[in-house]
Amino acid sequence: MTRPEHRPSLPEVHRSIYVPNSNGFWRKMLAYAGPGYLVSVGYIDPGNWATDLAGGAKFGYVLLSVIMLSNLMAILMQSLCVRLGVATGLDLAQACREYFSPRVNFCLWVLCEIAIAACDLAELxxxxxxxxxxxxxxxxxxVCITALDVIVLLLLLNKGFRYTEALVLMLVxxxxxxxxxxxxxxxxxxxSILLGYIPKIEILQNPEMLYIAIGxxxxxxxxxxxxxxxxxxQTRDWEPTPKKKWEAIKFSTIxxxxALFFALFINSAILIISAATFHSSGHQDVAEIQDAYKLLSPLLGVNVASAIFALALLASGQSSTITATLAGQIVMEGFLNLHLKPWVRRLATRLLAIIPALISIIWFGESSTSGLLIFSQVVLSLQLSFAVVPLVMFTSNRRLMGEFVNPLWLKTLSWLVATVIVGLNAWLLVQTFSNGLSFTS
Structure with a gap:
């Protein structure tokens, strides 16, 4: 259980949303609905666009199977996050600080900050x-303009967490x-779409295809x-009893x-549109978002197609930066136990994103944005193991989780998924260095 010295995660909105005690399914579902959609925006951020566009243009519908399998992994992992937060009152960063040595904890924090910087790079x-x-x-x-989302976030959280959820839901x-x-x-x-959802061995055999797949x-x-x-x-105010905790786990997992099935539709749509528009018309080299914007309207014969594409990109980027800012605050507080004023915390997390983004644009030039986006997603994937493994460890620990510990089937499945993630990342490293793949290409 939570130690006395732990302040609650995001204290300004902790347990701030009322949960009705009635037995009505839909009333409770409505009370718990929201966090899933904030999480889902991380799965439809601009980093997905670069990898999905490149995958669809170069390989048609083949990588749809990777999107589907990745999404199923995401659903499993996010359900474990719900278990951990509800059962222990700790977020993942706090649990790491509680149960790992200071040296291990520091390494995990640095890796997590690198991942958030890569994520923010893609979103900005x-x-x-x-x-x-x-x-x-x-x-x-x-980049500087889009970073002003921190001001919007501060205003919304002052009014209540529901306003933040409503804005993100509107953007999604x-x-x-x-x-x-x-x-x-x-x-x-x-x-062809249906066939694309069937996994193919050639994804593992083709280094370039594997690179995008891991991205x-x-x-x-x-x-x-x-x-x-x-x-x-933990923004929901459920009663701290085992029965109500199981209820919270159930509705939060739903x-x-x-929300993640909705993200699956959007991710699939990006790759499907790229395959149908670019791959089938001989434009297999389209990887830049700017090139896709220029070609969409002429190839589809619809004048507004390119403008709609750019509008969706803007909505995706802005929703993602809001949630990444929150994640940065959670990580900084959880790993370092720093408790600063909200505006200071969020300004710090934005600067950690703005500075790498500006340096990348100035150093590599505007023409390298697509390569930078894909590279940022590969960095995220390489760091993923260091978040997934602790999550599975904690939720499989009966001493920490009590009756909410993963049952045997879930523990087995979770470790299997974690092993697949670690294995794919190791494969990526071997392929990247042996074939000299470059993120600026």
Whole structure:
């Protein structure tokens, strides 16, 4: 259970949302709905766009199976985050500080900060690219503009966590509506889509395909989301009894599962549109988001297609930066036990994102944004093991979890998924260094 010295995660919104005591399913579902959608935006951030666009343009529908398997892994991992947060009152970062040595804890914190910086790089670049496409704003200036989300977040959290959830849900819905329209415009082949969801051995045999596939994994199962979800699930004010905790686990898991299936639709839609529009028309070299924007309207014969694409990118980037800022705060507080004023914490997490993004744009140039986006997702994937393994360890520990410990079947499945993630990341390292793959290519 939570130690006395632990302050609650995100103390300003901890247990701030009322949960009714009635037995009505839908009233309780509505009370618990929300955190899953904040988590889901991490699965549809601009980093996904770069990897999904490249995968669809180069290999058609083949990598749809990677998106589906990654999404199923994500559903499992996020359900473990719910268990950890509800059963112990600790988020993942706090649990690491509680049960690992200071040296191990410090290493995990550094790796997590690198992952968040990579995630923020993708999100800030995506939003900046959208502003450039829609309004002609230079990328460096766009990065600075999009970083102002910290002010919006402060205002919303002062009004209550529901306002933050409502804004993110609105942005996610915007992305979904935009891509539903794009799928209608692109008229993909349904049979090829269904075949794409069947895993193929060639994904492991083709180094370039594997590189993008691991990028998709890194963009789908997000390390910072594991820390985020284990914290924001505690914004609900359930009664601290075993019965109510099981109820909280049930409804919060339903919330995240439904939200992640929506994320599966959006991720699949990006790759499907890329395959139907670019791969089938001989534009297999399309990897830049800017190139996709320029080609969509001419190839589809729909004038608004490119504008809708850019609007979805902007909504995706802005929703993702909001949740990444929250995750940065949770990680900093959880690992270091730092308790600063909210505006100071969030400003610090934004600076950790803005500085690498600006340096990358200035150093590598605006033409390298697609490669940087894909590389950021590979960095996320390489760090993922260091978040997944502790999560499975903690939720499988009966002394920590009590009656909420993973049952044998869930423990076995969780360790299997963790092993697959570690193995794929090791394979990526071997392929990357042996084939000289470069993120600036």
């Amino acid at each position: 670049l995506g939003s900046a690219i959208a502003l450039q496409l829609l309004f002609g704003i230079p990328l460096a200036l766009g 819905a915007t992305v979904g509506i935009c891509f539903a329209a794009e799928i209608i415009f692109s008229r993909p082949d349904v049979g 998709i994994l890194g963009a789908t199962v997000m390390p910072h989301n594991l820390y985020l979800h284990s914290s924001i699930v 919330d995240s599962t439904v």
